[in-house]
Amino acid sequence: MQQLKDLQKAIVKSQIWKSIFRVGIPTDNRKRALATLGNVVLHLHPIKVKKSGLRMSYTWCMGGTSFFLFLVETITGLLLMFYYRPTVEYAYFDMVDLREVVAFGIMRELHRWAAHAMVIAVWLHMFRVFMTGSYKPPREFNWNVGVILLVLTLLLSFTGYLLPWDQLAIWAITVGSNMARATPLLGHEGPGAAFLTLGGEKLIHVGSDARFGLIAGRTIGGGTLIRFYVLHCLGIPFVAACLMAVHFWRVRKDGGISGPV
Amino acid sequence: MTDEKSSSGAASEADGSSAPAAVSPKATVARVPAAKPAQATSQGAEITRRGLFSWAAVGWVGFTAAIGGCMTAFGRFMFPNVLFEPPTSFKVGNTEDFPPGVVDERFKEANGVWIVNNEGRLTALIAICTHLGCPPAWLEAQNKFKCPCHGSGYYKNGINFEGPTPRPLERAKISIDPDDGQILVDKSQKYLWEQGQWDDPSSFIEVS
Numbered sequence: 001m002q003q004l005k006d007l008q009k010a011i012v013k014s015q016i017w018k019s020i021f022r023v024g025i026p027t028d029n030r031k032r033a034l035a036t037l038g039n040v041v042l043h044l045h046p047i048k049v050k051k052s053g054l055r056m057s058y059t060w061c062m063g064g065t066s067f068f069l070f071l072v073e074t075i076t077g078l079l080l081m082f083y084y085r086p087t088v089e090y091a092y093f094d095m096v097d098l099r100e101v102v103a104f105g106i107m108r109e110l111h112r113w114a115a116h117a118m119v120i121a122v123w124l125h126m127f128r129v130f131m132t133g134s135y136k137p138p139r140e141f142n143w144n145v146g147v148i149l150l151v152l153t154l155l156l157s158f159t160g161y162l163l164p165w166d167q168l169a170i171w172a173i174t175v176g177s178n179m180a181r182a183t184p185l186l187g188h189e190g191p192g193a194a195f196l197t198l199g200g201e202k203l204i205h206v207g208s209d210a211r212f213g214l215i216a217g218r219t220i221g222g223g224t225l226i227r228f229y230v231l232h233c234l235g236i237p238f239v240a241a242c243l244m245a246v247h248f249w250r251v252r253k254d255g256g257i258s259g260p261v
Numbered sequence: 262m263t264d265e266k267s268s269s270g271a272a273s274e275a276d277g278s279s280a281p282a283a284v285s286p287k288a289t290v291a292r293v294p295a296a297k298p299a300q301a302t303s304q305g306a307e308i309t310r311r312g313l314f315s316w317a318a319v320g321w322v323g324f325t326a327a328i329g330g331c332m333t334a335f336g337r338f339m340f341p342n343v344l345f346e347p348p349t350s351f352k353v354g355n356t357e358d359f360p361p362g363v364v365d366e367r368f369k370e371a372n373g374v375w376i377v378n379n380e381g382r383l384t385a386l387i388a389i390c391t392h393l394g395c396p397p398a399w400l401e402a403q404n405k406f407k408c409p410c411h412g413s414g415y416y417k418n419g420i421n422f423e424g425p426t427p428r429p430l431e432r433a434k435i436s437i438d439p440d441d442g443q444i445l446v447d448k449s450q451k452y453l454w455e456q457g458q459w460d461d462p463s464s465f466i467e468v469s
C-alpha cells in the first residue's frame with residue numbers, strides 16, 4: 001500500500017505529469033478554476049449547465065446527436081479512404097469491395113446510415129430551435145451559422161452521393177447539377193447569361209458556366225468524381241468543422257442552451 | 262505644430278542637432294523623430310497625416326488586389342482546359358445508312374444522339390431528357406422515346422406527349438461534310454422546337 005502511494009507521489013511529482021496538468025490535484029476553488037482554464041478537455045465543457053439544458057424533452061439532444069453523427073462520419077469516412085480510389089476505373093468496384101471483401105464490411109453502411117441520420121438530426125435540431133424560439137436575440141447570429149451548417153450538411157450528402165459511382169449516383173448528380181445551368185448570369189440557361197457577350201461570342205456557354213466549373217466538364221465524368229471526392233473529404237468538412245467551433249462557442253457565449261422562458 | 266516642423270525641416274543639419282539642446286528633454290524626444298524623416302526625404306516633403314494615409318491606402322489597395330488576384334486565379338483554376346469527353350462534333354456515316362423510319366441507336370452510347378429518319382427528314386436528336394437530364398430509351402414496339410427517371414414520353418420526331426417534361430427533345434446541328442459526303446453532327450449547336458428553330462435548315466437533312 002505504501003509502495004503504491006509512493007508510486008503515485010512519484011508520478012504526480014514527475015516533470016511529465018506536471019507539464020501536462022500544471023496545477024496538480026485541485027483541492028480548493030482557485031485550483032479548480034485553474035485546472036479548468038489550463039486543460040483543453042475540461043475547458044471545452046461549460047463550467048455550468050442549466051438544469052433545463054439537460055431535459056431531453058426540451059432539447060431532444062438533436063444538436064449533440066448531429067455532432068456525434070458528424071464524428072461517426074469523420075471516423076468511418078477516414079477508414080473508407082484507405083480503400084476507396086476516386087477514379088472511373090476503380091470507384092464502383094472499391095465501393096463493392098468495401099462491403100464484400102474488406103474486414104468489417106459494415107463500415108460503408110455505417111457511413112451511409114449515419115449520413116442519412118445526420119441530415120434528419122440536423123433538420124430536427126432546427127425544428128426544435130425554431131419551435132422553442134431559440135433563434136431570437138441574442139441567438140440570431142448563431143441561427144445564421146446554423147443555417148450555413150445545414151447547407152454544408154446537405155452539400156456533404158450531395159457530394160457523397162456521387163462517390164459509389166453507380167447509375168443512381170451518376171444520374172442523381174446529373175439531375176442535381178443541372179440546376180446550376182439556371183444560375184443567374186453564371187449558368188448558360190440562367191437569366192441574364194445571354195447578355196454576357198464579347199464581340200458576338202457568348203461568354204457563358206455550356207463549356208464555361210457555373211455548372212462546368214462545378215462538375216469539371218460538360219457531363220458527369222472522372223473530373224467530377226475527383227472534384228466531389230476532394231470536396232466531400234476535405235473542403236466541406238473543413239469549413240463545417242470551423243463553423244461548428246464558432247457555433248458551439250456562441251451557444252455558450254449567448255447564455256448556454258436556451259431553456260423554457 | 263506645423264510651424265515648428267517646417268522650421269526644423271528648413272534649418273540646416275547643424276541647427277537641427279543643436280536646437281533641441283535648448284529645450285527640455287521631453288520636447289527633444291518628441292521633436293527628433295518628427296524632424297528626421299523630413300530631412301531624409303526631399304525638401305518640403307513631410308510626413309503628414311494625409312501622406313501617411315495615402316501610403317496606407319496604397320498598401321490596402323495592393324493587399325486587396327493581391328487577394329482578388331488569388332481568388333480570380335483560384336476560380337480560373339477550377340475550370341479545366343482539357344476535357345476527357347467525346348468530341349461534340351463527329352461523323353455518323355452516309356445518308357443511305359439511315360433508311361426511312363429508322364431510329365438509329367448506334368451513336369447513343371458514345372455520342373449521346375439518335376439519328377432519326379422521319380417523314381423525309383434526317384435529324385440528330387439529343388438523347389437527354391428535357392425534364393431533368395436522364396437518358397430516355399427508344400421503345401421500338403411502342404414507337405416512342407421513354408425516360409426511365411420520371412416517365413416522360415416523346416414521339417419519334419422528338420415532340421413530348423406524356424410525363425413531366427415541359428418541352429420536346431433537342432436537335433443537334435446536322436450537315437453533309439462537303440469533303441467526303443458523310444453526315445456531320447455538331448452537338449455544340451442546338452435547335453429547340455419551342456423557339457421555332459426546327460425549321461432551320463441546319464437542324465435536318467432532306468432525304469427522300
Ligand code: FES
Binds near residue numbers: 390391410411413426
Ligand atoms: S428526367 Fe426524364 S422524366 Fe425526369
